[in-house]
Amino acid sequence: MKSFHIGGVHPAENKLSAGSPIREAALPRQAVFSMFQHIGAPAKPVVQKGDTVKVGTLLAEAGGFVSAPVYSSVSGKVNKIDAVVDASGTRRMAVIVDVEGDEWEETIDRSKSLVRLSDRPDLDSKTIVEKIKNAGIVGMGGATFPCHVKLTPPPGSKAECVIINAVECEPYLTADHRLMLEHPEEILVGVDLIMKAVNVTKGYIGIENNKPDAIRLMTEKAKQYPGIEVVPLKVKYPQGGEKQLIDAVIGRQVPAPPAIPINVGAVVQNVGTAYAIYEAVMKNKPLIDRVITVTGKSVRNPSNLLARLGTPFQQLIDECGGLPEDTGKVIGGGPMMGKALLSLDVPMTKGSSGLLIMNKKEARRAEPQPCIRCAKCVSACPMGLEPYLLSKLASMEEWETAEKNDIVSCIECGSCQFTCPSNRPLLDMIRVGKTTVMGIIRNRAAAKK
Amino acid sequence: MNVILIAVIVLGVIGLVSALVLYFISHKFAVHEDPRIAQVSEVLPQANCGGCGYPGCSGFAAACVKAADAGSLEGKLCPVGGQPVMEQVAGILGMAAVASAPKVAVVRCNGTCENRPRNAEFDGAVSCRVKNMTGMGDTGCPYGCLGCGDCVSKCQFGAISMDAETGLPVVDEEKCTACGACAKACPRSIIEIRLKGPKGRRVVVLCNNKDKGAIANKACKASCIGCGKCVKTCEKFQAITLENNLAYIDAEKCKMCRKCEEACPKGAIHGFNFPPRKPKAEEPAVQSTDNTPNQNVEPSKAE
Numbered sequence: 001m002k003s004f005h006i007g008g009v010h011p012a013e014n015k016l017s018a019g020s021p022i023r024e025a026a027l028p029r030q031a032v033f034s035m036f037q038h039i040g041a042p043a044k045p046v047v048q049k050g051d052t053v054k055v056g057t058l059l060a061e062a063g064g065f066v067s068a069p070v071y072s073s074v075s076g077k078v079n080k081i082d083a084v085v086d087a088s089g090t091r092r093m094a095v096i097v098d099v100e101g102d103e104w105e106e107t108i109d110r111s112k113s114l115v116r117l118s119d120r121p122d123l124d125s126k127t128i129v130e131k132i133k134n135a136g137i138v139g140m141g142g143a144t145f146p147c148h149v150k151l152t153p154p155p156g157s158k159a160e161c162v163i164i165n166a167v168e169c170e171p172y173l174t175a176d177h178r179l180m181l182e183h184p185e186e187i188l189v190g191v192d193l194i195m196k197a198v199n200v201t202k203g204y205i206g207i208e209n210n211k212p213d214a215i216r217l218m219t220e221k222a223k224q225y226p227g228i229e230v231v232p233l234k235v236k237y238p239q240g241g242e243k244q245l246i247d248a249v250i251g252r253q254v255p256a257p258p259a260i261p262i263n264v265g266a267v268v269q270n271v272g273t274a275y276a277i278y279e280a281v282m283k284n285k286p287l288i289d290r291v292i293t294v295t296g297k298s299v300r301n302p303s304n305l306l307a308r309l310g311t312p313f314q315q316l317i318d319e320c321g322g323l324p325e326d327t328g329k330v331i332g333g334g335p336m337m338g339k340a341l342l343s344l345d346v347p348m349t350k351g352s353s354g355l356l357i358m359n360k361k362e363a364r365r366a367e368p369q370p371c372i373r374c375a376k377c378v379s380a381c382p383m384g385l386e387p388y389l390l391s392k393l394a395s396m397e398e399w400e401t402a403e404k405n406d407i408v409s410c411i412e413c414g415s416c417q418f419t420c421p422s423n424r425p426l427l428d429m430i431r432v433g434k435t436t437v438m439g440i441i442r443n444r445a446a447a448k449k
Numbered sequence: 450m451n452v453i454l455i456a457v458i459v460l461g462v463i464g465l466v467s468a469l470v471l472y473f474i475s476h477k478f479a480v481h482e483d484p485r486i487a488q489v490s491e492v493l494p495q496a497n498c499g500g501c502g503y504p505g506c507s508g509f510a511a512a513c514v515k516a517a518d519a520g521s522l523e524g525k526l527c528p529v530g531g532q533p534v535m536e537q538v539a540g541i542l543g544m545a546a547v548a549s550a551p552k553v554a555v556v557r558c559n560g561t562c563e564n565r566p567r568n569a570e571f572d573g574a575v576s577c578r579v580k581n582m583t584g585m586g587d588t589g590c591p592y593g594c595l596g597c598g599d600c601v602s603k604c605q606f607g608a609i610s611m612d613a614e615t616g617l618p619v620v621d622e623e624k625c626t627a628c629g630a631c632a633k634a635c636p637r638s639i640i641e642i643r644l645k646g647p648k649g650r651r652v653v654v655l656c657n658n659k660d661k662g663a664i665a666n667k668a669c670k671a672s673c674i675g676c677g678k679c680v681k682t683c684e685k686f687q688a689i690t691l692e693n694n695l696a697y698i699d700a701e702k703c704k705m706c707r708k709c710e711e712a713c714p715k716g717a718i719h720g721f722n723f724p725p726r727k728p729k730a731e732e733p734a735v736q737s738t739d740n741t742p743n744q745n746v747e748p749s750k751a752e
């Protein structure tokens with residue numbers, strides 16, 4: 001079975017909510033729309049306090065090319081535009097809407113009927129990318145990179161294939177899995193649209209082998225979609241890393257940054273993104289909701305919820321049986337790459353793939369011990385780096401040496417820290433080093449100009 | 450016998466030729482260093498701390514010589530050696546020393562465990578830089594001290610230490626050389642290298658919070674809320690400015706009257722090294738016009 005080749009770890013899967021069908025979460029009473037739901041320039045609000053909005057009304061326009069607009073997911077009145085604490089732990093600009101009723105913009109097609117690409121011969125690549133851009137779609141796997149940027153290959157590079165990331169290698173999370181089981185055709189049309197957008201005829205859907213039902217169903221349905229192939233992948237973390245996935249599916253290696261996947265001819269999109277693209281292009285529905293997994297060992301009712309963006313996390317947890325008493329940490333995202341939240345008033349954003357509630361015992365990080373030079377972190381690193389060294393260099397502020405040792409290649413997957421028998425906070429330090437070195441590189445490039 | 454003799458002669462000749470070549474080359478390509486650089490270097494403290502802004506003491510010496518040739522030592526200061534060393538340097542270079550006032554590191558945060566409730570538990574690597582990446586940290590103040598002591602580990606002079614009780618770093622004014630290493634290390638720019646002031650006396654806003662008043666107030670009892678009362682009090686000297694909801698006292702303009710300290714409703718302004726207040730204060734400006742006792746004066750530190 002196909003897999004990436006360097007490193008990797010096997011965390012316990014804990015897919016507690018795999019059997020629970022997606023259900024709609026209740027509307028919030030107040031929805032908070034952060035202007036920072038994507039990587040790149042923040043969105044710029046176009047509404048004012050007191051404005052009435054509907055579901056699908058534009059709240060904020062893109063702040064540049066690498067940016068995305070934000071739409072209201074509820075109907076009601078704009079309460080205020082203010083800075084609130086979001087999942088990043090910092091206070092940032094957001095539009096806050098008081099919910100009244102549930103009125104949708106007329107342009108949105110809310111019917112469930114399937115529209116295939118063959119039904120819409122008028123769609124050409126430019127229109128598709130434009131529609132995706134206007135719908136505010138970003139990478140829904142958690143990276144939140146504006147989708148249209150990836151679908152606009154820089155001059156000189158050409159896409160050869162589209163790879164859909166349906167790996168969901170993070171333990172606990174099941175949102176993508178359920179989406180495939182419940183909306184396979186919509187996803188396949190979405191893949192068709194992406195392929196059309198970048199003018200390629202080949203599309204792969206990579207699915208980890210712990211989801212045999214999804215593999216079976218998608219393979220079955222994909223027969224009607226020429227050019228799309230389902231690729232079962234070995235269960236290994238981080239199979240869903242962009243570079244790891246390209247390695248596993250087409251056997252090509254993306255060189256160190258600043259190289260990007262398109263340099264080896266691949267366009268990678270998440271399966272949730274494909275679904276959102278289907279809805280945006282075929283149904284005129286901007287990105288206003290998404291599936292999020294709310295899970296944890298002590299959660300009474302681990303579920304997959306289709307929730308409106310801007311819903312406070314507290315409400316999602318209440319829908320799944322409330323916050324357990326022995327809660328130690330609540331994590332936005334999965335256990336490997338997610339981030340602990342400071343407060344449950346934080347609103348759900350475009351990149352919220354999961355909400356993991358860890359009990360006290362799980363949450364506690366063990367006391368770090370001295371490094372014993374076992375090199376387990378080195379064998380675990382899927383990027384072929386030397387994590388023990390990088391973390392040391394970062395703590396000693398040896399930026400130059402860290403740069404030479406390729407610290408910017410780190411994908412922050414956490415495999416090193418997960419595997420270290422001495423519980424060393426490797427990624428903590430590497431992240432500091434990576435951010436600093438990236439800053440140094442940026443300054444250098446700016447100085448050259 | 451013959452073989453040995455030949456070997457000796459051959460080696461001897463090679464040695465001689467090489468010596469001559471080396472001699473000429475060393476003369477031809479000799480790097481002439483200004484002898485004054487070594488002289489200046491000698492009087493510098495050799496702490497190589499970089500507080501002067503140059504790579505080590507010899508780098509600073511070279512810069513001083515260059516500056517002297519250009520006509521002035523303006524702006525060159527070894528914070529560790531201070532005025533006496535700079536006078537020696539000026540003497541060597543035949544210049545007049547530029548007067549400089551001594552400075553000291555000031556930790557501009559008073560978010561003690563008591564003043565600022567912890568609302569989370571941080572269990573990552575013990576490093577302010579790591580903790581700062583979590584965003585807020587473990588309290589409601591995104592501008593305050595993180596308490597992991599990055600500044601402490603950067604001080605070569607053992608002048609800054611963590612106070613276990615308050616969770617904040619404390620600067621030993623005797624030992625601090627104002628090299629600035631701690632200020633550079635702090636990811637939240639809390640530490641300011643500030644004029645030490647006459648007799649070490651200075652008035653400082655001990656807060657770095659730029660949030661709006663209501664938010665800052667909720668996060669910390671000792672926060673500056675940007676109300677501007679201090680600015681009004683100091684209308685005469687215009688020493689206080691308010692920017693981004695945070696007051697700042699210009700040490701050059703401050704006349705140490707300490708009126709702002711009394712005016713601050715949050716007690717965010719602190720006077721350092723003033724004698725304990727008596728009914729008849731030593732400072733002429735502090736008259737008993739205001740009879741509310743000030744509870745926020747720090748006990749004066751032993752000088």
Ligand code: SF4
Binds near residue numbers: 380430
């Ligand atoms: S976090 Fe970075 S260094 Fe650690 S294993 Fe992943 S890629 Fe390698």
Ligand code: SF4
Binds near residue numbers: 388
């Ligand atoms: S896994 Fe941990 S103990 Fe082993 S070499 Fe890496 S840092 Fe050191």
Ligand code: SF4
Binds near residue numbers: 561655657670
């Ligand atoms: S509000 Fe001011 S004094 Fe309080 S913790 Fe923040 S920076 Fe420190």
Ligand code: SF4
Binds near residue numbers: 609624
């Ligand atoms: S306290 Fe700061 S400025 Fe003072 S000597 Fe130490 S590192 Fe330098």
Ligand code: SF4
Binds near residue numbers: 618638
């Ligand atoms: S002053 Fe800055 S560097 Fe020092 S402990 Fe506080 S946050 Fe850390």
